[in-house]
Amino acid sequence: MTGNALVIKLQEVVGRGHVSAEVNDLLAHAVDAYGRWRAVQVATPLAVVFARSTEDVQKTLEFASQNGVPVVPYGGGTGVSGGATSITPGIVLSLRGLDRVHELDAEGLRAQVGPGMILEDLATAAEAKGALFAHDPWSRPIASVGGSIAINGVGYLAGKYGVMGEQVLGLEVVLPDGRVVETRGVPKAAGPGLTPLFIGSEGTLGVITRATLQLFPLPERRALAAYRFPNFEDGFLATLEMRRVGLAPALVDFAEEPFSGEDGAILYLGFDGPAEEVAADEAIGRRICQAHRGALLPQKKVDHFWAARHESGWNYKREVLARPPARRRRRPWRMDYLHIALPASRVLEYHRLCKEMVQRHEAPVHEWSLWGRPEYFSLIVADPAPDGVARSAALTAVADEMLRVANDMGGTMEYCHGVGLKLGSQMERELGPAMTLLRDVKKTLDPKGIMNPGKMGL
Numbered sequence: 184m185t186g187n188a189l190v191i192k193l194q195e196v197v198g199r200g201h202v203s204a205e206v207n208d209l210l211a212h213a214v215d216a217y218g219r220w221r222a223v224q225v226a227t228p229l230a231v232v233f234a235r236s237t238e239d240v241q242k243t244l245e246f247a248s249q250n251g252v253p254v255v256p257y258g259g260g261t262g263v264s265g266g267a268t269s270i271t272p273g274i275v276l277s278l279r280g281l282d283r284v285h286e287l288d289a290e291g292l293r294a295q296v297g298p299g300m301i302l303e304d305l306a307t308a309a310e311a312k313g314a315l316f317a318h319d320p321w322s323r324p325i326a327s328v329g330g331s332i333a334i335n336g337v338g339y340l341a342g343k344y345g346v347m348g349e350q351v352l353g354l355e356v357v358l359p360d361g362r363v364v365e366t367r368g369v370p371k372a373a374g375p376g377l378t379p380l381f382i383g384s385e386g387t388l389g390v391i392t393r394a395t396l397q398l399f400p401l402p403e404r405r406a407l408a409a410y411r412f413p414n415f416e417d418g419f420l421a422t423l424e425m426r427r428v429g430l431a432p433a434l435v436d437f438a439e440e441p442f443s444g445e446d447g448a449i450l451y452l453g454f455d456g457p458a459e460e461v462a463a464d465e466a467i468g469r470r471i472c473q474a475h476r477g478a479l480l481p482q483k484k485v486d487h488f489w490a491a492r493h494e495s496g497w498n499y500k501r502e503v504l505a506r507p508p509a510r511r512r513r514r515p516w517r518m519d520y521l522h523i524a525l526p527a528s529r530v531l532e533y534h535r536l537c538k539e540m541v542q543r544h545e546a547p548v549h550e551w552s553l554w555g556r557p558e559y560f561s562l563i564v565a566d567p568a569p570d571g572v573a574r575s576a577a578l579t580a581v582a583d584e585m586l587r588v589a590n591d592m593g594g595t596m597e598y599c600h601g602v603g604l605k606l607g608s609q610m611e612r613e614l615g616p617a618m619t620l621l622r623d624v625k626k627t628l629d630p631k632g633i634m635n636p637g638k639m640g641l
């Protein structure tokens with residue numbers, strides 16, 4: 184089917200006003216944040232469907248399945264692994280119009296919302312009713328609920344409240360053939376649990392059209408503190424000990440940044456909850472940090488950190504999303520940001536092995552960090568051979584070695600940003616024989632292979 188014929192047919196299916204083939208719409212929806220920084224073969228979509236309801240999604244997928252047209256679900260377009268980047272010309276399905284709050288039950292601590300709702304808007308709506316929506320990533324001002332569930336993102340408060348997927352109670356999903364399925368919006372349901380099948384599935388198995396989410400009480404007190412440790416090891420051992428004694432800080436943001444001008448490694452630590460409990464947690468946290476040579480820093484340091492935590496999201500909104508595609512700022516990104524989860528007891532060994540690798544590859548590391556819990560270990564490695572292109576073979580070699588070693592040590596190659604295009608080629612190694620199972624699931628739900636083809640190694 185030609186692009187024109189496709190647009191006319193789609194307009195008949197979902198309504199004229201809901202389909203665009205206007206060049207700015209096509210270009211704006213061809214890439215996400217991954218495409219901005221990396222050399223990717225991006226395909227211009229044939230059409231963008233601006234869905235307003237589950238029925239629009241249903242009709243679009245039914246049509247696409249019948250005609251074998253690829254569909255890329257699109258939320259905020261802020262993903263950094265390329266999940267929403269188009270690599271074959273097809274339909275981009277924008278879910279931003281499904282942004283209603285269907286229910287906000289502050290008493291029962293539950294919200295039911297459309298996937299297109301921006302996280303910031305949900306946080307504000309929940310707070311106005313006296314409840315906390317606890318998924319709080321850097322990208323809170325720009326990322327959608329659906330995109331965050333689809334990549335299973337991580338935010339600042341994950342230490343206490345969990346990653347995005349852990350806050351999902353139930354989902355309504357449109358399957359690739361247009362069938363609508365719904366899982367129960369309660370903490371535990373009968374049977375094997377189908378909600379997790381769609382969490383982290385990056386739009387390859389279906390489209391999330393409604394999410395039931397767990398809210399939390401607004402904390403009576405939030406105590407934030409900053410500590411400076413002489414090195415990464417000392418701070419890591421402090422977070423590990425907090426775990427061992429049963430402390431669950433809401434905020435663990437720990438980083439050693441060799442090029443930042445800061446000495447040692449800084450831990451931003453936060454506790455949420457009833458005032459008496461927070462006072463006790465705070466005191467235990469301080470005692471543990473000091474026992475591991477952590478020095479308490481002035482309060483204004485952590486206050487500034489907390490107030491500025493969404494700055495990169497607001498910048499992205501100003502410099503990218505608010506501008507027409509041709510005027511969007513494109514900075515070359517000659518680094519790789521890796522987010523590896525490992526058994527906590529192996530993190531320091533892995534850290535040491537990475538140090539050997541970067542020395543061998545002569546690749547400078549700009550950050551060694553933990554986010555949320557001791558198992559979540561991140562690093563930013565710079566390109567050892569920047570040559571004007573976005574990424575050299577030398578950077579790929581050092582990053583691949585780090586990911587392989589993480590897998591060999593029983594870890595996972597990505598805990599935060601999803602697999603998308605960036606890591607699709609490594610899924611076979613990550614999952615081992617379970618990759619066949621994932622392919623079987625994909626084949627069963629999406630026999631025509633229309634849902635976000637080429638992502639997650641599928």
Ligand SMILES: Cc1cc2nc3c(=O)[nH]c(=O)nc-3n(C[C@H](O)[C@H](O)[C@H](O)COP(=O)(O)OP(=O)(O)OC[C@H]3O[C@@H](n4cnc5c(N)ncnc54)[C@H](O)[C@@H]3O)c2cc1C
Binds near residue numbers: 338
């Ligand atoms: C400045 C900046 C800071 C960031 N900080 C963080 C951070 O702190 N933590 C973090 O986790 N991530 C972060 N990210 C990455 C990004 O914001 C997250 O991955 C976010 O969750 C993506 O949401 P989105 O709505 O933009 O999804 P999109 O980019 O639109 O899509 C992401 C994936 O989900 C699929 N998808 C989207 N909506 C649906 C749906 N309704 N149903 C099924 N599939 C769907 C897409 O096809 C794609 O595969 C950051 C990105 C930027 C640019």
